Amino acid sequence: xxxxxxxxxxxxxxxxxxxxxxxxxxxxxxxxxxxxxxxxxxxxxxxxxxxxxxxxxxxxxxxxxxxxxxx
Numbered sequence: 572x573x574x575x576x577x578x579x580x581x582x583x584x585x586x587x588x589x590x591x592x593x594x595x596x597x598x599x600x601x602x603x604x605x606x607x608x609x610x611x612x613x614x615x616x617x618x619x620x621x622x623x624x625x626x627x628x629x630x631x632x633x634x635x636x637x638x639x640x641x642x
Contacts, residue, residue: 572606572607572608573606573607573608573609573610574604574605574606575604575605575606575607575609575622575624576602576603576604576605577602577603577605577624577627577628577631578602578603579600579601579602580600580601580602580603580628580631580632581598581599581600581601581632582598582599582601582631582632582635582636583596583597583598583599583636584596584597584599584635584636584637584638584639584640585597585638585639585640586599586638586639586640586641586642587641588641588642593639599635601631601635603627603631605622605627609621609622
């Protein structure tokens with residue numbers, strides 16, 4: 572099993588349980604570990620087989636920005 576680690580992805584979102592916390596977006600930092608079989612990219616040396624780190628980070632930030640979690 573291979574692992575990709577992305578650390579310190581920054582995004583702003585509404586988070587908190589108190590009313591004053593939910594009045595303004597707060598900065599959050601996210602660390603992600605993605606496990607899978609990523610050997611194909613190395614074997615075939617084709618970018619199409621690789622994980623697109625930017626697209627992955629962009630999607631994570633998009634999900635965080637759209638959330639309104641309390642915790």
